[in-house]
Amino acid sequence: MSLAALLATTEPTNVWQWLNDSSERTVTGDIPTQAWTTLWHSVLAFVIAAAAAIPLAAVLAHFRKAEVLSTWLVNIGRVIPTVTIVAVFVIISLRNGYGFEPWPIVFALVLLALPPLYSNTYTAVRDASPEAVGAARAMGLTELQILRRVELPLATPLILAASRVAITQVVATEALAALFGGTGLGQYITFGIANRDIYEVQAGAVLVAGLAMSVDLVFWFVTRFLVPKPLRPAPANRRPIHRLRPVQPINRNTPSLGGTP
Amino acid sequence: MTARRKATYAVVLVALAAFGIWAANRVSGLSEDTQATNPLFRWEYLFTRERTPGELWGKTRQHLELTVVPVLIGIVLSSLLSALILRFGWLRSVVFTFAGVLYTIPSIALFAVLVTYYSNETAAITALTSYTLLILTRNFVAGIDAVPRAALDAADGLGMSRFQRLRKVEIPLALPVILTGIRIATVTVVGLVGISAVIQLGGLAIYIFDGFNRDYTTLMVLGTVATILLAVVLDIVLRGIEWLATPWARRRVAP
Amino acid sequence: MTGTAIELRGVTKSFAGADHPAVAPLDLTVNAGEITVLIGPSGCGKTTTLRMINRLVNPTDGVITIDGTDIRQRSLTDLRRAIGYVIQQIGLFPHRTIAQNIATVPKLLGWDRARTNTRVGELAELVGIDASMLKRYPSELSGGQQQRVGVARALAADPPVLLMDEPFGAVDPIVRAHLQDELLALQARVHKTIVLVTHDIDEAILLGDRVVVLNVGGILEQVAAPDDLLASPANGFVASFVGNERGIKRLSLARVERLALDAGPVVDRLASGADIKAAADAAGVDWVGATESGRLAGWVPVEDLRLDAAAPLTGTELRPVVAQLRPSSSLRAALEVILTARSSTALVADEDGTYLGSVTLETIRSGLAS
């Protein structure tokens, strides 16, 4: 047996070998392609969710409308398992001839990102400094101007923080698409499971987690340099301290954690 | 005002209903023979099929078990972790960074990797427990952190020992945040249990995967509704426990 | 008299990383049954000093004794349970009812339920908390009520020593004045050894039997009774700290009883015209007060009297005395009366109305000078 043949038949013995051996991916597709698929699904879903949730929540919060809705939205978001949504959407999509991708997974991810984005924006705008809002109103700003020039800028740090957690979550969850005929990085995981290739599964996990963390980092970077300093989310060590660094509890106002990774 | 509000609700309800009917029609498929043999939901599956109640209960129990056991283990581990964090400050960022990374690992992968080392149940419980750690530890620590400085000072000044202070002041005062953490962890795990179907567990989500596999929407609807109901019921039960356990937090007559 | 003396001998506290000690070697004696007030600017270590007494802060050096016993010889919890502790933020436990809050130390000490309940009832009455409030939670009470509960909780196990760290700092001025009066009234009944920290000189002067003025770094500047402090500040720091109105402050502190009273233009109702004239002239006023069997009955202008009658005041209608003071009246009140009275003289009578003498600006001036 030639050396080349021997090499070709050598199965990887750890996840790094798997990642280095592109012949492992002749069927599942190369990593950049799959990463790109996962990425654009996630970003598209996030953009749709943000475009729908943030303006709506901001306007409703300004006028103090639908307060109960915003509380319930988070609860509902937490209760509905994303895996279910993907499955149901794929069936709907197939029956209507739209195929496995991308709409089912994108819409499922939109549903995942909507509640935390909506409720965090709502809370942030509602709790924006009442003194500043009062002063703005006294100076004769219209309601829309108050929203745009006072409340939204004040709410920006919290909205950005929520967005960052949401998009990270969305990327990590996109892997579910592969369970129902989708592509993307999750494919390595499902193929690995089907063929009992533990390294392929591990590689899939590493890649998805890596992409999620990269997106998290990029988002942090963008906020770091595009957002004026006072509006950035306060770094942990500059928050009011009590004993060391206080930890934010996870509650109904917590960004994301609304769905299932 | 109330009339306007009623009108708003009515419009919203009508819109939702219209959307529901439209969606149901789309889901039911376009061809008539599919409509006949495979409607969105076959009520007889739920009401006349003899095996359904037993199966449903069996799956619910599995789902409940896969939810409650990880949360319980998570509570124990998180208590220890929180104690360590509160004792050794430097652990704080280490633990939370690690837990945050853990949270980005897709659950399908975690299940699949763990099942090569452990049995299905152990793998599922391990994976699900790890997802509860971030939520639980974060809330445990945050709860204790948020105890008013003055209450601690008073407790010390009145001569409570360190342990008495923890037991009589810190934990009771952190209880609302701690219980909220447990509730959120529980509800989150209910959703995650479904993904353990990739290792032949999955509780109620088996219905969803099975239904997908057989193009049988009845099973999918049943699985979805049952999962959501389970989550809602657990949520309500835990809210009830929160309410009962913190009588002081709900009585707030303005002085 | 219950109470216990506290001694601080060479007590020092240095915090890690700080250039200067928070409390320089400090010698201080806190008398039993008195209210000793620690006062000074921010960073003077007054709170640190207070917290060293119940070992919430451990001294770097030096010895603190309570009733002659070194506090380090007692277990931390025993020591603290024997010392009442009241803080500015009150620190009530929000998850326990008012009754449970008050019962904290008795429970820690293992009292039985009956004894605890009785004690809670007593304390509620003592600090003026209505029994119906005992079942409520702290968040349902006003700030003033909460602080009363804080005091009750500190007194629960009847500790001989009470430490109070700016106890009235968080309540509004009206409530504060109330609580200060109540504390004085309470102290008159319980006679605890109280160490109280404040940054409010008026509060210090009002409440303190003795005032301890500390400078930044825990340097002891002066220990004195409030009046002495105002009368003769030890140095420029104390003088500036007590402020340039210290004469005025003394006025509110000192009482009429400490003045050497003049006889005043007051005569018995049966006095002769000559006596009346003499009394009015001696006091330099155009009126005269009258007493009946020693009690002040009223006054009348001299010109209204027929001085040639045998007893001009009998049968004359007397006017009620407005410019009247009691021995317990502050000099400030005396001054007010003098300034608004018809002439520069106020009359002093005790609770029974027995005439004691008169006060003029000169009386006050010489009284403060002494």
Added chain:
Amino acid sequence: MKNRTTTRRWRALSLLAVVGVLALASCSDNKSDAGSDGSTKTSTGSGEFADAIRISSADFSEQKVLAQVYGQYLQDQGIAVDIQDPVGTREQIFKALDDDKLDLQLDYSGLAVGFLGGTPTADSQETYDALVPLLKDKGLEASEQSEAQDGDALVALTSWAEENGVTTISDLSGVDGTLTLGGAAECADRPQCLQGYKDTYGLDLKFKAVDYGPPLVAALKADEVQVAQYQSTAPEISTGQIVELTDDKGLHVAANVVPVFRSAVSTPELIKALNTISAAITTEDLAAWNQATDVDKEDPTDVATKWLQDNDLLK
């Protein structure tokens, strides 16, 4: 202090509630029936459970029916069985047999031979003869195979096949554009699937993983895939929605239903019972079962019972 007692009582109650939920959860034993579509586990009473023969199947309808048919019959013959939830893929099934978590499964001869590293052919007997020694190496045995076959089939939509004039697999090379093959994820690594079409037919197919069963047909209809690796007994073939492309170069191998079990549980009674069923099943039966489960949405359990009754196999 009535209030304090009340608080204490509430606290005790809430504690009780927590304990109750926990107890409920921990009491639920793992062995409870959890099959979603009638794959109810059948144990023969307590005590004997450990000795029961554990039967499982791959995760699609025909396999579930097969497990039920054999299982119910064995039970009727007085042999203790425990019909478990589907295990997943063949890879997972053999792992479970290896790990002593499973005793009996119903496989397809050629596919099993291929999986175990042998060379299956289109001839049933040859393939069966190849299977037996391969199984022996793993401590497994096979009883007699059935004449019923459910081999792999490469299928396409009937309309698509007509449009493109495709009737055989070789015809696919004449179709313009890149074709995508749909199949279960494990198809990618199997010699009779993606690799086979490449090596034997020289087809350069893209591959898309789709759940086995009706989703494959849905994928064909959605034109996500143009051809799919499906089963020759698929109900959609009988209804004419899809058409099986002729395997003109003989890639697909004999795929007779064959019971595979661990030698440790082998007894003459067991083999006799298995043989009885194997002899009774026909290829038409398999297609009928698939029609019943996947199209008419009947429970595999019911389909199995009905078939056994119709064939007078139950006492």
